[in-house]
Amino acid sequence: MFKDRKNFFYYLGVLTPIIFLILLILIFSSLHPRFLHPLNIFNVMRQISITGLIALGMTFVIIVRGIDLSVGSLIALCGLVGAVIAKGGLVERFSVGLDTELANPWYWALAGSVLIGLLAGTLNGVCITKLKVPAFVVTLGGLSAYRGTALIVSDGGPISGFNEAYRWIGQGKIGMVPIPVIIFLVFIVLCHIVLKYTVYGRHIYSVGGNPEAARLSGININLIITSTYIITGFFVGLSAFILSARLNSSEAVAGMGYELNVIAIVVVGGTSLFGGMGSILGTIIGAMLFGVLQNGLVLLNVSSYIQQIIIGIILILAVTFDKFSKSARQV
């Protein structure tokens, strides 16, 4: 099947995340009878849709050799802004309780949340491209500053208790399929098409593969790079809203450490941290891999200490195999 060793490693690398995913599913389903229960499958799907949405944006960012560490903090800020809008101002920020009357309907909250995400994404992108500060530093600053802003907005406490229409976005279902999963699927298709079949998508790959060559061929690389952060900001705003609807609450501690989960998903999915390579489908596999892993380990009641070790090992293994393929391709 394979002409030589190089080819073998190439295919091994491409298929690694899928092989890992199938292996995990086989192991968990043989160890726990209810692992493949439809309820559980939709559980996993719903749980990965929030980090998964952000991972879609992060795929764009990492393909153009960027990184966005600010997404976890931005989730908290976007979610809180949405909640404040829904509650009709800062006066109600300490309000607690269930099923409160909302001052503004859910779509204004969603719009506010997404708007803040877009603004923050633009800010990240402009600082990186115009001020020439490395993305790592800019978004590390964002990680701290957005969290701080979220704490000011909320004064440290949660904003909870939305109405049924609001919660439906995070908790509702159509048939058996949870709403967040439907939203996730729609954007998977959209992002896949944009990245694979549009001129913009091809520009993303060429900026990531060789920025200098892309610039010489007339691509506005600053615009392309900035746009990837704006896309990520959009997804952060969207998923922040879904998260707050799911939890019936927004708080300043939401999304802690999400940035690393999201980056891990994208990297395990085969997107190269050195840019130019990656795919939406890979990211989906990465998201499912982590979702299945976390779900299965909890089902099997594995101690949380050991869980962290297992997740770490799988992450390294998956990327190690991936490296084989990359080096095979470059030789």
Place this chain on the structure above:
Amino acid sequence: MKLLLKHVFSKFALVMLATLYFSGIASAKDLVIMTSLPSMEFPFFVHMQKMLDQEAKSIGGIKILSADGQNRVPKQTADVESAIIQGVDGIIISPIDVNAMAPALQQAIDAGIPVVTVDRYVGGVPGIYAHVGADNVKGGEAQARLIMKQFPNGATIVNLQGQPGASPAIDRNKGLHNILDGKSKYKIVAEQTANWSRDQGMSVTENILVGLSSPPDVINGANDDMALGAMEAVKARGLNVKILGFDALPEAIAAVRDGSLMATVEQFPGGQAKTALNLLVNDLRSSMKPYNRVISLNPITITSENYRKNAERIGEVK
């Protein structure tokens, strides 16, 4: 030109010095107390800081220098060191780490500054002036006792633990096991961390509920956030499971009132803060008494029967 600048600068410096000097005299009688809590990202400590500021105002003549540890030992250490240099009259601190904060606090004590710890301990520093806290082990035991009281015929229990390695997580878990271990009627059917967070409280509970062949009787959360997340997961499945939280945050008190949570545990963060401040200020204004006192507040469970009377933050619940 250069001379002129120099002149202006020296004048400016003189004025600055004078201002500093006079402002120093004006507030000479004020006690300067440095407060340092682990992280303002947790509502528990935000509330504690508020109570410290409020109490300082109501006592009067106290200047609070508050520092946020940002959950990083080096940050909290640096805060303590700069407080020593500023020559504060006393330090009220909740150490982020039981061991790692010891050197900085020893330094403060060596500089003659009395140190009172609240809520969390520091180990191996014999000169600590006093400790005011609620015992997390006792809090976990209180949860277990309440479960036994509500389910005299036994129960299946899901235990949502705090962040692995955090001392309150270890202690609360220990308390629960102290009482329930060896009692065959009470069975912990699943035990997982949800890292103090609400979204993990929800997703871990969803996963556990799917994995169990029959739903548990009780979900015991090591804090309110995880319990409130579990509550949403249970609601989504339409199950009848009793849920316990810990910390008595206003939201949890409201949920206890509405019957969505069975109970939460009150550790009186405000009471701890006020007690610590009063003790320190009284002693600073009279004469210092021998150090190393431990004042322990007993954590209690807050249920629908007693929330009105015993929940410290009932005023914030609408």
